[in-house]
Amino acid sequence: MYVQPGNKNAASTKFKRPLLDWYLISRRTFYQVIAGFLLLVAAIVGLYLWKRHQDALAGQFEAQSARLVQVLGSVSIKRARTNQLEQATPNALLEPGDIIITASDGSAVIQYVDRSVLKLKPDSSVLIQENAKNTKTDQQVVRNRVEGGTVNISTGVIRTSDDVNELASKNIKFNVTQNTSAEVNVAGERVRVNVERGEIRSTTDRGVTESIRTNTSVEYERDQKTAQYTLLAPPRLSSPTNARVFPLEYGKPLPVMFSWGTVSEAARYQLQVADSQYFLDRALIFEKDTDSSEFAWQVNSQSGTYWWRVRAVARDGRPGVWSEEFRLTFVPRQPGLTDTPIYIGNVRVSRVAAGIHNVSGETEPGAEIRINGRAVPVDSDGRFSLVLPGQTFRIAASDARGRHGEKIVTN
Known part of the structure; x- marks a missing residue:
């Protein structure tokens, strides 16, 4: 306490202490406090956003x-x-x-x-x-x-x-x-x-x-x-090509040759033909083990649509991966229609890029179209279109009645 001289009331006079005390802290401590505060804010915001997201999804x-x-x-x-x-x-x-x-x-x-x-x-x-x-x-x-x-x-x-x-x-x-x-x-x-x-x-x-x-x-x-x-890699299927249509003549067996690419280290191959694209056990027409990469099937009266696939089997007996499934169809040949070619018209070849063209045209509804061996979607009105490389294009058509058609166009 400080007392002013000559002032009889000095004993009762005091200076008030400051309301705030000042402390010295290091710069490192200051940064740590700020970082901790920011982390706390981020955690609170993250929790809020997560809770809001969960509430938005709840019941949806x-x-x-x-x-x-x-x-x-x-x-x-x-x-x-x-x-x-x-x-x-x-x-x-x-x-x-x-x-x-x-x-x-x-x-x-x-x-x-x-x-x-x-x-x-x-x-x-x-x-x-x-x-x-x-x-x-x-x-x-x-x-x-x-x-x-x-x-x-x-x-x-x-x-x-x-x-x-x-x-x-x-x-x-x-x-x-x-x-x-x-x-x-x-x-x-x-x-x-x-x-x-x-x-x-x-x-x-x-x-x-x-x-x-x-x-x-x-x-x-x-x-x-x-x-x-x-696992051994899947074989690459060669023949018959996907979506192939075969006409059947009554009383005349039709040999169909299946072939595929070889797989390194394969001891044998397993071929399956089924009347279901899912290859369920009861849908199998036959299953054949063969040492070679081909097999001949004698078709007599099996009209309808089938699927086939192949896998390699290793020397230790462990089967490999199944190939993709190819579709093939057998139809009875109808007299009077077999020699009538399928219509393929209004064919246009337009350039998309260097060496790439769009080939489009029209055919009969229900016909199947292949361009240079590639299957092409055909809509309900018979229109088709496909983008592919090349300058010359072979368009082949077939239908369920065993008829065929072909046209070759060059850009």
Whole structure:
């Protein structure tokens, strides 16, 4: 306390202390305080945005019905709502919680909201866990669980980066990416996955993740990876060309020669011909093992449409990846129509770029068109168009009555 001299009231006079005290802190401490504050603000904002996003998505997913595209043999559905078994029929709708069961003589094909396809082989069962679409974001979520047996999954192009297609066993989840084809076999706690095309990302119950890519086979015991193999690549099909039409004459067998490119390290090849593009077991017309890269089929009266494919088998007996499927059609030759050529007209060749042209024209509705060996879509009015390289173009037409037509144009 300071006392002024000569002031009798000085004893009661005081200077007030400042309301604020000043402290010295280092520059480093100052920066740390500012950084911590900014991190706290960022965390609060991030949490708010995440919560807002979740609130926006909540309640927007709508469950969709999967559909049985094809059913062959004994196939049952165990309905979630009734817990009762019913016989499966083509085009039957499937809801989450339903279980599809194939007997030893049964097989089935299921299509989901994302246009993916799941094929069940004999003695297999699959639980549909989720099949939904978000009405605001177009996100699609498909989840299935393989209870046992063998299934094949095929996916197309995804619509959003958040799309999910998941196939699970008891201990492992497989995230199937776009444009992927794979086979999954579940036998108790043993799982084998063969990726024929694309990529699958696996996650075990222990949290171990890995990417399984094209031509790769991986085996698991419970949630442990036990083996990995490289599958032989698929053969390239040569003949008959895709969408080929063969006329059949009554009482005259028609030899059809299948041929394909060789695969290095292949010991033999397996050829399948089926009357279903899904190659279900009961749809197989025949299956042939051959040491060479060709096989002759004597066709007698098998009119109709068929599909064929080939895979290589390694020396250790392990099968490789199936080739793409080619279509071929046999039609009875009709007298009086066989020699009448199919109309091909109004052909135009327009330049798109250097050495690239668009070839368009008209034909009869229902005819099949190939330009330089490539199949061309034909609309309901018979119009067709295809962009391809070259200067000279051979346009070949055929139809279900066994007729043919041809025209060669040069730019």
